[in-house]
Amino acid sequence: MAKVDYSQFSKLSPFELKDNLINLAASHRDRLMLNAGRGNPNFLATLPRRAFFQLGLFATAESELSFSFMPEGVGGYPRSDGLISRFDTFIAQHTDRPGVVFLGKALSYVRDQLGLDPHAFLLEMVEGILGCNYPVPDRMLRLSEEVVKEYIAREMGAPGMDHESFDLFAVEGGTAAMAYIFNTLKQNKLISKGDKIAIGAPIFTPYLEIPELAEYQLEQVLIEADPNLGWQYPLSELKKLEDPSIKAFFLVNPSNPPSVKLNDESLAAIAEIVRKRPDLILLTDDVYGTFADNFKSLFASCPNNTILVYSFSKYFGATGWRLGVIALSKDNVLDKALGNLSDADKTELDERYSTLTTEPRKIKFIDRLVADSRAVALNHTAGLSTPQQVQMVLFSLFNMMDARQDYKEALKTLVRRREAALYDQLGLPRESDPNSVDYYTLVDMESTCRKLWGDGFADWVLKTQNPTEVLFRVADETGVILLPGSGFGVLHPSGRASLANLQEYQYAAIGKSLRKLAEEYYEEFKKSGGK
Numbered sequence: 001m002a003k004v005d006y007s008q009f010s011k012l013s014p015f016e017l018k019d020n021l022i023n024l025a026a027s028h029r030d031r032l033m034l035n036a037g038r039g040n041p042n043f044l045a046t047l048p049r050r051a052f053f054q055l056g057l058f059a060t061a062e063s064e065l066s067f068s069f070m071p072e073g074v075g076g077y078p079r080s081d082g083l084i085s086r087f088d089t090f091i092a093q094h095t096d097r098p099g100v101v102f103l104g105k106a107l108s109y110v111r112d113q114l115g116l117d118p119h120a121f122l123l124e125m126v127e128g129i130l131g132c133n134y135p136v137p138d139r140m141l142r143l144s145e146e147v148v149k150e151y152i153a154r155e156m157g158a159p160g161m162d163h164e165s166f167d168l169f170a171v172e173g174g175t176a177a178m179a180y181i182f183n184t185l186k187q188n189k190l191i192s193k194g195d196k197i198a199i200g201a202p203i204f205t206p207y208l209e210i211p212e213l214a215e216y217q218l219e220q221v222l223i224e225a226d227p228n229l230g231w232q233y234p235l236s237e238l239k240k241l242e243d244p245s246i247k248a249f250f251l252v253n254p255s256n257p258p259s260v261k262l263n264d265e266s267l268a269a270i271a272e273i274v275r276k277r278p279d280l281i282l283l284t285d286d287v288y289g290t291f292a293d294n295f296k297s298l299f300a301s302c303p304n305n306t307i308l309v310y311s312f313s314k315y316f317g318a319t320g321w322r323l324g325v326i327a328l329s330k331d332n333v334l335d336k337a338l339g340n341l342s343d344a345d346k347t348e349l350d351e352r353y354s355t356l357t358t359e360p361r362k363i364k365f366i367d368r369l370v371a372d373s374r375a376v377a378l379n380h381t382a383g384l385s386t387p388q389q390v391q392m393v394l395f396s397l398f399n400m401m402d403a404r405q406d407y408k409e410a411l412k413t414l415v416r417r418r419e420a421a422l423y424d425q426l427g428l429p430r431e432s433d434p435n436s437v438d439y440y441t442l443v444d445m446e447s448t449c450r451k452l453w454g455d456g457f458a459d460w461v462l463k464t465q466n467p468t469e470v471l472f473r474v475a476d477e478t479g480v481i482l483l484p485g486s487g488f489g490v491l492h493p494s495g496r497a498s499l500a501n502l503q504e505y506q507y508a509a510i511g512k513s514l515r516k517l518a519e520e521y522y523e524e525f526k527k528s529g530g531k
């Protein structure tokens with residue numbers, strides 16, 4: 001086999017690099033490629049999907065109650081009168097179908113536990129799943145918002161949060177949320193070219209790239225998590241946020257790739273900083289919050305300063321569904337900042353939103369997000385498709401109705417067993433950390449070598465081996481794809497393995513491959529005279 005010059009790959013960005021890693025790993029036909037680069041989970045919630053499809057069948061039959069004199073295939077709007085009794089009959093007729101049984105329980109849960117009007121809710125679901133009207137209200141369907149608010153409050157560590165105190169905007173996933181938020185912050189002059197924003201690092205790569213785009217050109221101040229503190233942010237780093245020229249702090253919590261949630265001290269420290277800096281905008285992407293034990297979002301601890309982004313993609317195995325929400329308190333720093341803009345800026349924005357209302361200054365930030373998502377002029381067609389909102393509601397109900405949280409525990413056990421399989425084969429003990437979420441793991445080159453065969457070996461590896469080249473060698477020789485931590489702003493040479501995408505035995509194989517490579521380096525090290 002021709003020897004590959006791995007150094008040619010050192011300059012690539014992490015996602016291009018991934019493609020090259022895949023090519024190299026797949027170039028050996030006799031061997032399986034193990035792509036641990038993908039964050040896309042290989043598990044998914046089936047019961048709420050069964051419920052979705054069963055509801056779809058019921059709703060279609062409801063539609064066909066109208067225009068029944070017409071040829072087959074023509075239906076009308078579902079009829080409100082008698083809807084619940086027809087639904088009860090449907091449930092009673094199909095007790096052998098888990099999705100139908102779930103739907104029956106869901107309606108009772110919505111009525112008895114959430115205190116919502118069951119008839120209005122069912123009508124919203126039936127109309128929604130048929131997708132026969134534009135989403136109205138465009139920000140989110142009315143009762144869908146109530147259900148998802150309850151889910152968000154519970155899962156983000158704010159159980160009992162008053163539904164009246166915040167709003168949701170249903171969007172096409174967490175990444176759409178981020179794109180919308182950045183755009184509206186800019187259009188509304190809340191961030192401008194050259195402004196400073198703080199970013200919690202390491203972080204999901206695109207989030208380092210967005211602020212650098214030509215239309216934003218923001219100055220980034222990195223708030224670096226410390227691996228020696230279990231990837232928490234040191235107080236000295238958080239203190240940077242006291243600088244009044246920093247407009248916003250942007251973070252992923254629990255983090256990606258370290259996969260650790262903010263601990264209580266960090267939450268308290270940020271709350272303290274916000275007391276000194278009541279204008280600071282916190283923008284938090286909490287997609288992994290549902291995998292953490294006792295999770296508490298900044299949305300729970302600093303509700304007035306925080307824009308929360310939550311995505312259903314990971315926890316429900318639903319990346320293809322494109323489901324996410326933006327949550328914002330009604331009393332929030334963004335609306336205050338809009339009120340404090342200069343008269344010239346306000347006049348310019350009056351123009352921007354004048355087609356929507358006669359009092360554009362009263363449009364809240366969250367409704368500006370909705371309008372801006374359709375270039376304002378097309379505001380009347382904004383909003384997440386109604387069938388998507390129905391699936392979002394069913395996912396949320398599935399979580400809330402699971403009193404013992406069996407699904408959540410099953411997923412946590414699944415990723416943690418995969419992690420144990422990897423590190424057992426690598427020959428490293430795992431230290432347990434209550435803040436760790438274990439959706440990803442970072443294999444740190446230096447500390448791994450140190451733990452295996454001591455300081456001399458670790459120093460030699462760091463000095464003689466290029467970390468990117470190591471990842472290419474891993475891909476080439478073992479078929480294992482890890483992404484470089486450096487691409488996510490990790491300062492130490494490391495590889496990120498997603499624990500979500502492969503089977504347990506494959507994680508063991510990854511551990512074994514890494515162990516084999518480490519042993520080869522160790523032999524080289526000894527030959528070179530190292531001890």
Ligand SMILES: *Cc1c(COP(=O)(O)O)cnc(C)c1O
Pocket residue numbers: 039172173174175176204252256285287311312313314319322323324
């Ligand atoms: C996977 C992931 C998401 C999910 O984004 P969607 O657009 O909802 O699929 C969001 N944020 C982070 C940090 C992620 O890793």
